[in-house]
Amino acid sequence: MNSRSVLVVDDEPDIRHLLQEILEDEGYDVSVAGSAQSAQQAIDEHTPDLVLLDIWMPDTDGITLLKTWRQSGDLKFPVIMISGHGTVETAVEATRHGAVDFIEKPVSLAKLLLNVEKALAEGFESEVNGQKAPKQKRLPLIVGDSDYIKQLREQLQQQSTQMSTLLLVGESGSGRALFAQHAHDLNSQLDGAFIQLRCDTLSAANSHKELLGEENNGSVSMGYLESAANGTLFLTDIELLPATAQQCLRQALEQKGFLRVGGTARVPFRCRIMASSRAHAQSAVKQGVLDPALARLLSAESIDILPLREHPEDMPALLESLVNWHVEEEGLTYRHFTVAAQNKLRNLDWPGNLLELKNLVQRILLLGGAVEIEAAEVSKALGIMPNSSAVTVLRHDLPLREARADFERQYLMRCLAETQGNIGDLAKHVGMERTHLYRKLRSLNIDLDKVRE
Numbered sequence: 001m002n003s004r005s006v007l008v009v010d011d012e013p014d015i016r017h018l019l020q021e022i023l024e025d026e027g028y029d030v031s032v033a034g035s036a037q038s039a040q041q042a043i044d045e046h047t048p049d050l051v052l053l054d055i056w057m058p059d060t061d062g063i064t065l066l067k068t069w070r071q072s073g074d075l076k077f078p079v080i081m082i083s084g085h086g087t088v089e090t091a092v093e094a095t096r097h098g099a100v101d102f103i104e105k106p107v108s109l110a111k112l113l114l115n116v117e118k119a120l121a122e123g124f125e126s127e128v129n130g131q132k133a134p135k136q137k138r139l140p141l142i143v144g145d146s147d148y149i150k151q152l153r154e155q156l157q158q159q160s161t162q163m164s165t166l167l168l169v170g171e172s173g174s175g176r177a178l179f180a181q182h183a184h185d186l187n188s189q190l191d192g193a194f195i196q197l198r199c200d201t202l203s204a205a206n207s208h209k210e211l212l213g214e215e216n217n218g219s220v221s222m223g224y225l226e227s228a229a230n231g232t233l234f235l236t237d238i239e240l241l242p243a244t245a246q247q248c249l250r251q252a253l254e255q256k257g258f259l260r261v262g263g264t265a266r267v268p269f270r271c272r273i274m275a276s277s278r279a280h281a282q283s284a285v286k287q288g289v290l291d292p293a294l295a296r297l298l299s300a301e302s303i304d305i306l307p308l309r310e311h312p313e314d315m316p317a318l319l320e321s322l323v324n325w326h327v328e329e330e331g332l333t334y335r336h337f338t339v340a341a342q343n344k345l346r347n348l349d350w351p352g353n354l355l356e357l358k359n360l361v362q363r364i365l366l367l368g369g370a371v372e373i374e375a376a377e378v379s380k381a382l383g384i385m386p387n388s389s390a391v392t393v394l395r396h397d398l399p400l401r402e403a404r405a406d407f408e409r410q411y412l413m414r415c416l417a418e419t420q421g422n423i424g425d426l427a428k429h430v431g432m433e434r435t436h437l438y439r440k441l442r443s444l445n446i447d448l449d450k451v452r453e
Contacts, residue, residue: 004120005029005046009039009062010054010082015105019052021438022109023116025423036060043069048077050119052103055083055094063094070098078119082107104221109434110201110210118227121193140321141175141354142182144314148306152179155303160186165253165298166274167238167281170305172425173355176276177236179305183274184232190272192231197224199241200424201434207245208261212252215263223260225252228271238275238298239289240428249273250294273298308353312346318354319345322361332365340375348382409444416446 006028010016013034020030031048033039036059043051055062062081069075081094084105094102101115142153156179159166166183168176177196184194202210213223224233235241241249252258256269277284281299284290319337326332337345350356364373364381412430419425427434 004050005031005048006116007031007033007039007042007048007051009033009036009051009057009065011035011057012054015054015107018435018438019107019112021442022112022434025438026113028116036062036065039065040068043074043077050116051077051079052116053079053081053099055081063097066094066097066099080115080119108206108210110197110206110224113201114195114197114210114224114227118193118195121195138181138185139175139178139358140325141178141318143321144311144317146311146313148311149314152303152305156183157186159183159301160188162187162301163189163272164300165272167299167302168274168276168305169278169280169302170276171278171307171353172237172422173353174305174307175354176305177234179303180232180234180274180276184234184272187232187272190231192229192271193227194232194234195224195228195271196234196236198236198424199238199245200428202242202245203433204242204244207242208248211245211248212258213260213263213267215260220260220263225258225269225271226260226267230270232272232274235273235275238277238294239279239284239287243291246291246294250291250297253294253297308350308357309348315346316342318357319361322358323365326362326365330362332362333368335365335369335371335373337373337378338375341373341378344375344378405444408440409446412441412444412446 004027006023008016008019008023008030009032010019011034016032016034020032023030031042031046033042036057039051039053042048053062053066060068062083066075066079066081069079075098078100079098080101080103081099082103082105100119103111103115142149142156160183166180168180170176181194184190209221209223211223211225213226214221235249238246248258252269253273257266258269259266275298277290279287281290281295281302285292285295316337319342323334323336327334345357345360352359360381364377367381369377412426415426415429419429423434423437427437430437432440
C-alpha cells in the first residue's frame with residue numbers, strides 16, 4: 001500500500017490504463033476517470049495527492065475543469081496537464097490556472113515518473129488555505145546500535161555540508177535511495193527538490209532529451225539536470241545508464257553546464273549528483289558497464305550500504321521502526337514482534353534486503369491479529385511469499401501456442417518472484433522494453449497486484 005494517490009483523467013482508454021499500470025507498478029494508488037464529469041465525481045469522493053489531467057476531452061476540456069476546481073476551492077492537489085497537441089500558449093494558460101507541470105504525448109516513461117515524483121516531493125500550495133499538502137514521513141531505516149549503523153549515521157551527517165558527488169554502493173532494496181534522500185534533507189545548502197532517476201528507464205535514443213531537456217519552436221521542456229536545480233539528482237543503478245547518457249552526464253559535470261537539445265543558450269549545472277551502484281566504481285568499469293571518467297567523477301565520495309543479512313543485530317530496532325511507520329502513515333493497527341519472531345527474522349538471508357523486510361511487516365500488519373506477533377505467524381507469512389525455487393513444468397499436452405503461453409506465464413511469474421515484483425528489474429532481466437513487458441503481462445493475465453500480495 002502506498003498512501004500517495006494519483007487520479008488519471010484521460011478520455012483515451014489505452015492511455016488511461018497504461019498510465020495506471022505504470023504508476024501502480026511504481027507503488028502509487030491509482031484511480032482513473034474518462035471524462036471531466038467522472039473526474040469531478042472522483043475528487044468529490046476522495047481528494048487525491050496528484051491529478052494527471054488531459055486537456056482535450058469530449059465533455060469539458062481539462063483547462064476549464066482546472067479553472068472550476070480553482071474557483072470552487074477544490075484545487076487542493078497538484079495537477080499535471082497532459083496533451084497530444086500542446087503549445088506554449090496552452091502550457092502557459094494551464095500554469096496560470098494552477099497546473100504545476102505540462103507533459104506532451106506520447107508520454108515518455110522517464111519523463112512521467114520524473115514529473116510525478118517532483119510534483120509529489122514539492123507538495124502543493126493551496127490558494128484556499130495557503131498551506132502545503134502534508135508530505136509522507138521518510139521510512140526510518142537508520143536505526144539500531146550496530147557499529148555499521150553508527151558509522152552510516154555519521155557518514156550521512158558529514159554530507160550535510162557537502163556538494164560534491166556521492167556514490168552509494170549496495171544491493172538492490174538495501175535503502176540506497178532513502179539514505180541519499182536523508183543526506184539531501186540534512187543539507188542546508190540544497191533548497192531544491194530531491195529527484196530520482198531510475199537509470200534503466202532511459203534508452204540510448206531518448207537519453208539526451210531526458211537528461212538535458214529540449215527546445216522546440218519556442219517551447220522549453222526541462223530535463224532531469226535542470227529539474228533538480230538547487231537540489232539533488234539521484235541516479236539509481238548508474239551502471240544501467242546507457243553509454244551515450246553516461247558520456248552526456250560526464251560532459252555536463254566536467255563543463256559545469258550543458259545545452260538543451262535544440263537549444264543555443266548554455267544552462268548552468270546547479271544540482272548535486274548522487275548515484276547508486278550494485279558494485280564499486282572500479283568493478284563496474286572493469287565489467288565494461290561504467291565510463292571510467294564518469295566513475296572517477298562520481299566516486300569522489302563513496303558510502304558502502306551493507307545488505308541486511310550482514311547486520312542482523314539491528315533487526316529488533318528496524319522492526320519496531322517499520323511497525324510505527326506503517327501505523328502512523330498508513331493507519332494500520334499497532335502490533336509487536338516477540339523475541340522469538342525477531343530471532344526468526346534475524347536468521348534469514350533477506351535477498352530483497354530492507355525493502356523485503358518492509359513488505360513483510362506491512363503484510364503481517366494488514367492481516368491483523370493479536371498484539372503479539374509470534375514466530376508461527378512469521379513462518380506463515382513467509383510461507384505465502386512467492387517461492388523463487390519453484391520448478392517450471394513444461395506442458396506437452398497442449399498445442400504449441402498454448403504451451404508457449406503457459407511457459408511464458410511460469411517464466412515471468414518466477415522472474416517476478418526473484419525481483420520482488422520490481423518491474424524495472426524484471427524488464428532488465430528478461431530483456432524487454434517496459435511498455436512491451438506490460439502488454440505481455442496483460443496478455444498472459446498476470447496481475448501484478450496479486451503477485452505482490
